[in-house]
Amino acid sequence: MDWRGRRKSSNVDDRRGQPLRAGAGGGAGLLMLVRILPWLLRSKGGRALLLVGVVGFFGAQMLGIDLLQLTTGAGAPAQQVPVSAEDQELADFVAVVLADTEQTWQKIFAASGSRYEEPTLVLFTQRVASACGTASSAIGPFYCRADRKVYLDLTFFRDLDRQLGAPGDFAQAYVIAHEVGHHIQTLLGISQQVRARGQGKSAAEVNNLSVRQELQADCFAGLWGHSAKHYSDMLEPGDLEEALQAASAIGDDRLQKRGGGEVVPDSFTHGTSAQRVTWFRRGFDSGDFSQCDTFAAVI
Numbered sequence: 001m002d003w004r005g006r007r008k009s010s011n012v013d014d015r016r017g018q019p020l021r022a023g024a025g026g027g028a029g030l031l032m033l034v035r036i037l038p039w040l041l042r043s044k045g046g047r048a049l050l051l052v053g054v055v056g057f058f059g060a061q062m063l064g065i066d067l068l069q070l071t072t073g074a075g076a077p078a079q080q081v082p083v084s085a086e087d088q089e090l091a092d093f094v095a096v097v098l099a100d101t102e103q104t105w106q107k108i109f110a111a112s113g114s115r116y117e118e119p120t121l122v123l124f125t126q127r128v129a130s131a132c133g134t135a136s137s138a139i140g141p142f143y144c145r146a147d148r149k150v151y152l153d154l155t156f157f158r159d160l161d162r163q164l165g166a167p168g169d170f171a172q173a174y175v176i177a178h179e180v181g182h183h184i185q186t187l188l189g190i191s192q193q194v195r196a197r198g199q200g201k202s203a204a205e206v207n208n209l210s211v212r213q214e215l216q217a218d219c220f221a222g223l224w225g226h227s228a229k230h231y232s233d234m235l236e237p238g239d240l241e242e243a244l245q246a247a248s249a250i251g252d253d254r255l256q257k258r259g260g261g262e263v264v265p266d267s268f269t270h271g272t273s274a275q276r277v278t279w280f281r282r283g284f285d286s287g288d289f290s291q292c293d294t295f296a297a298v299i
Contacts, residue, residue, distance in 0.1 A: 001169045001234050008095035009102060013122045013149070016091070017083045083125075090154045090172075091123055097173045100234065101180045104227040108289055119143075119183040121150045121176070128153075141175055143182035145191055150179040166249040168242030170235065173228075174221055174280070175246065181220030185213065204266040211252075212294040214270040215279040218247060219292035222283020230287065240284065247280045248273040275299055 102118050109116035122128060126137050131147035141152045152175075160175070161167040185191045194213050198206040225243060229235040248254065251273025256263045270276070282291050 001173065001228075001239055002236055003093055003096045003169065003234060006096045006232075006234075007099045008092065009099035009118075009121070011098060011102070011118050011120045012091070012095045013120050014091060015122060015124045015128060016087065016154075017125065087154050090157060093169060093172070094121065094123065094152065094154075094176060097176050098180070100228055100232050101177055101224050103232070104224045105180070105184065107227075108223070117148075117187060119148050119150055119180060121152060124151060124153055125155075126153065141179055143179045143186075145182075145186050148183060148186060150176070150183065152176070152179075160246065160249070164246075164249040166242070166246035168239070168245075170225075170239035170242040171246035174225070174243040177221035177224040178217050180224070181217030182213075184220050185217065190216070207266060207269050210269040211271045211275075212299065215275055215299060216292050216294040218271075218276050219279040219283040219294065222280040222285075223287060223289060223292065225280070225284040226287035229284075243280060243284075244277050247276040251276050271299070 098121050102116070106116045122130070124137070128135055128137075128151055130144045130149065130151055132142075132144040135142065135151065137153035137155060140156055141150070143150050156175070157172045160171060182191065185194075191213070194209050198209050201209075221243075225235075225240070229240075250270065252268035252270050253263050253265075253272045256267075271279070279292070279294065
């Protein structure tokens with residue numbers, strides 16, 4: 001992506017390097033999962049544990065419809081987390097991508113006579129407090145409806161590359177644009193409607209609504225990608241393939257297979273790899289907001 005030298009968003013709340021409580025609870029995170037991956041894959045019990053961990057991490061929480069409350073320890077000494085030059089460049093990249101999503105959605109909302117309310121993107125290290133609770137970086141990037149903020153630990157981008165096989169800056173940008181897509185759903189009342197429609201329904205029906213909501217966020221990310229290509233002129237050869245690889249890498253079916261377990265469609269919360277690719281491409285190819293109605297479509 002041709003992103004350097006472009007405008008950065010002023011809506012980035014950088015909390016990296018702030019003192020943290022050593023020994024706080026909330027999980028060891030994806031890095032620890034990766035370190036013990038060989039043992040997990042050799043052991044039958046380990047494979048079951050891996051399935052739970054991977055699906056839990058990338059399924060219900062990774063792209064953040066709802067954030068579960070996590071507890072933190074108390075009374076431990078604080079430690080300062082350093083910010084590397086590599087992380088600072090990533091932070092600059094995130095600010096540029098966020099700024100471009102702002103421009104895209106300002107135009108789309110203006111075309112319908114509305115005003116776009118920009119979200120804040122919070123950068124954090126290891127743990128963060130949000131209006132949805134205290135979260136470990138093990139949850140991955142997420143959007144909190146309660147405070148209308150996107151939360152991101154930059155180490156996720158390295159895991160996306162090294163552990164999930166989805167490298168590249170446009171793959172990273174897709175993740176950001178997807179979370180912004182959840183913000184759009186909140187502004188338009190879609191998230192609230194999904195929550196209401198799920199009341200009293202079976203787990204399978206609630207999961208189906210979740211899949212449709214996530215696929216719509218993928219389509220919204222594609223709308224931004226369309227704008228980045230045709231209006232911002234940010235895309236370079238190979239960028240689209242990076243985003244499609246990322247969308248495929250985090251499909252529910254692929255994650256369940258990676259965990260060594262059985263693929264269970266009724267348990268899907270984000271959609272299959274093919275569905276995620278399809279809906280991102282629909283937004284990317286059309287640039288048409290009306291093409292993103294996943295709730296009326298056959299998926």
